[in-house]
Amino acid sequence: MTSTVPAPRFLRVALPTPLRRLFDYRPCREAPACGWRPGLRVKVPFGRRQLVGVVVECTEHSDLPAQQLKQVHACLDEAPLSADWWWLCQFTARYYQHPLGDTIAQALPVALRQGRPLQARQQERWIARQGDDAAPGRAPRQAELLAMLRQHPRGLMTPAITAQGYTRAQLEGLLAKRLVDRREEPVAAPAETSSTRLAEPSLPLTREQAGVLAELHEGLDRYHPCLLHGVTGSGKTEVYLQLIEAVLARGRQALVLVPEIGLTPQTLSRFRQRFQVPVVALHSGLTDLERLDAWDAARTGRAPIVIGTRSAVFTPLAMPGVIVIDEEHDGSFKQQEGLRYHARDLAIARAHRDGIPIVLGSATPSLETLAQARGGRYRHLRLTQRANRHAPARLEMVDLRGRPRQGGLIPPAIEGIRQALNAGGQVLVFINRRGFAPTLACHACGWLAECPHCDARMTLHRQPQELVCHHCDFHRALPDACPTCESGDLRPLGSGTERTEETLAALFPDTPVHRIDRDSTRRKQAFEEILREIRRGEPCLLVGTQMLAKGHHLPHVTLVVVVNADAGLYASDFRALEQSAQLLVQVAGRAGRAEHPGRVLIQTLHPDDPNLRLLADSGYEALAGQLLEERRLAGLPPFRHLALARFEAARETHVAEVAGNAAEALREWLAAQGSTVTCLGPVPAPMERRQNRYHMQVMLSDTRRSSLHRACAWLVQWLENHPDGRRVRASLDIDPQTLS
Structure with missing residues (x-):
């Protein structure tokens, strides 16, 4: 049935293009039942292509004559997309200075971008009619099938039945004899059949x-931002679970964001063990249809609990509660390409708009969040003790200077590993560099294996044997001799996870060694299989990158060895020390989480560094307080707000010229406006040449976000309208987390 509301003359549509504008179309004759409204998906012609866009405005006026405008091919929805999702997309595009059409495309599941109907897949559940002893007559297989279904009062899905060797014809036969009922329900989050929410009691x-939970309960009916600052192993997850239990009791939904896909199965398992309600996951490991199923379950309210990585912040909720x-x-919550949003910051904006509490949990809060808590804008809740009553493991500095190394490990560390294994514990050796060695060198002339496309050295890998650039993914076979002096004396420099794994396997041949990095866990389920093996509790050695440092509960690890703590301490980025300290504390938190106390050995060339000692x-928290004071004096975040304009081109002269002209034009505009925004640059990026393209950047800063955003908007417009702007690829990063 078509709507009786008069159709507007024109529709303004946001399309997934890099252009920061809307496109006018004439509505098609078949209007949706709800009438033309913002938030409806439409299929439209765009050049030679068909694109799926979203209606932003219905209007009676267009800058172009009606006869020049194309007509919408079809409306894809019966009702507009959720209001909370629509608001978040508009806010994101505005705040991050990104085209609305591309923002919408990023926020939609792929299946919806491609024009698939907004509905989840359905599955069939077959249920035997209870209290009916009737038999299917002379059909022994139907009788067996009916007996099996009677053993499952909630019924079984079609795949589970056919897996037992039964056919659809047999099911249809029972249905025709009215011995079973068939019910269709969504694949993800089917209707609840249990009257209780908890599958197991709370701890x-x-x-x-x-005390922390009581304070969180006080703010369940309003916007209530809280920093839950708890040491590793203090039981933050249990607080989340019991808070969400209270939210579910009010008939509302919970959205839980985790930083890495590797943490999603662990978190999902914990929540599904506790709650007897549908829990759905949203992350990049799902197929397009699985993601659509979960998205629809959250949108319609069928899934009371939604768990996901950063993109899940765009998941619509029917009844948001926390x-x-x-x-x-x-x-990982910051997207580093394209739409450079920060999921944490968008979640805070979303909670404020919806009037619901938001809990930011960490043992090592970001300085931005810590500053908000210290300033009284967030409630600062602390958990200072581990749930097992053991004190957190202390960091012990081990001096690397003048010591022989094997796979990056020195004798005191190797002896500590031996003692921990002999005591029946597990040992985590942390080295945040994958591969066998950081590079390959000629011992005769000093040649180093460098990437031909980047200003970077290539990493030596042994599985398989090759040189790989970790910036552009260029692969090269190992040379037989030095390409400069033809010497055959080529040696690996430094240690990566592969080399440390090889060394430990040789030193402890009777102990299993598990390497966990991006290379060893590429295969689906590989990470989960290794974690299952580790949780059996038998003595073993774990060699891992920061994948292992993020929130994993490893109860049998009693010793952590950090191979090189200096790698990030002295980097040029102003966040380097903050991030290195967070990583050290997080990886140290993997030790001593059960009944045995933990020990942490930090190998360093600078054991007397005042920051490390502090x-x-x-x-x-003591180090963070010192860093906050340094940031305040230096005029850096969180006391000033930053934006980074990045320029790249295939020719160095082009990028230098355009970046220089853009910065000069911006400075002139700022002076004319009397603006307080500071414009620095252009300067070459820390890695100037990457993937055979040259990179430069201009940094803008101010104490007021509004002034900074006006300057950014002007710069974006200049780049779009000025002929120079088309000679390079430019992007804008609001609140950058790295200057590289």
Whole structure:
């Protein structure tokens, strides 16, 4: 049935293009039942292509004559997309200075971008009619099938039945005889059949946990931002679970964001064990249809609990009740390409708009969040004790200077590993560099294996044997001799996870060694299989990158060895020390989480570094307080707001000229406006040449976001309208987390 509301003359549509504008179309004759409204998906002609866009405005006026405008081919929805999702897309595009059409495309599941109907897949459940002893007559297989279904009062899905050797014809036969019922329900989050929400009872809380939970309960009916600052192993997850239990009791939904896909199965398992309600996951490991199923379950309210990585912040909720950001400090919440949004910051904006509480949990809060808590804008809740009552493991500095190394490990560390294994514990050796060695060198002339496309050295890998650039993914076979002097004396420099794994396997031949990095876990389920093996509790050695440092519960690890703590301490980025300290504390938190106390050995060339000593002696919060004061004096975030304009081109002269002209034009505009925004640059990026393209950047800063955003908007417009702007690829990063 078509709507009786008069159709507007024109529709303004946002399309997935890099152009920062809307496109006018004439509506098609078949209007949706709800009438033409913003938020409807439409299929439209765009050049030679067909694109799926979203209606932003219905209007009676267009800058172009009606006869020049194309007509919408079809409306794809019966009702507009959710209002909360639509608001978040518009806010994101505006705040991050990104085209609305591309923002919408990023926020939609792929299946919806391609024009698939907005509905989840359905599945069939077959249920035997209870209290009916009738038999299917002379059909023994139907009788067997009916007996099996009677053993399952909730019924079985079609795939589970056919897997037992039964056919659809047999099911249809029972249906025709009215011995079974067939019910269609969504694949993800079918209708609840249990009257209880909990599958297992909540755990008893410590006094600290109970106090924190009581304060969180006070803010369930309003926007209530809280920093849950708890040491590793203090039971933050149990607080989340019991808070969400209270939210579900009010008939509302919970959105839980985790930083890495590797943490999703662990978190999902914990929530499904506790709750007897549908829990759905949203992350990049799902197929397009699985993601659509979960998205629809959240949108319609069938899924009371939604767990996902950063893109899940765009998931529409029918009845939002609370948002939880676990490991809120983690850099994975910031998208580093295209739409450069920060999921934590969008979640805060979303919670404010919806009037719901948001909990930011971390043992090592970001300085931005810590500053908000210290300034009283967020409630600062603390968990200072581990749930097992053991004190967190202390950081012990081990001096690398003048010591022989094997696979990056020195004798005191190797002896510590031997003692931990002999005591029946597990050992985590942390080295945040995958591959066998950081590079390959000629011992005769000093040649280093460098990437031909980037200003970077190539990493030596042994599985398989090759040189790989970790920036552009260029692969090269190992040379037989030095390409400069033809010497055959080529040696690996430094250690990566592969080399450390090889060394440990030789030193401890009777102990299993598990390497966990991006290379060893490429195969689906590989990470989960290794974690299952580790959780059996038998003595073993774990060699891992930061994949292992993020929130994993490894109860049998009693010793952590950090191979090289200096890698990030002295980098040029102003966030380097903050991020290195967070990583050290997080990886140290993997030790001593059960009944045995933990020990952490930090190998360093600078054991007397005052920042390292402060971290080891007084903890992360003391160091963070010092860093906040340094940032205040230096005029850096969180006391000033930053934006980074990045320019890249195939020719160095082009990028230098355009970046220089853009910066000069911006400075002239700022002076004319009397603006307080500071414009620095252009300067070459820390890695100037990457993938055979040259990169430069201009940094803008101000104490007021509004002034900074006006300057950014002007710069974007200049780049779009000025002929120079088309000679390079430019992007804008609001609140950058790295200057590289």
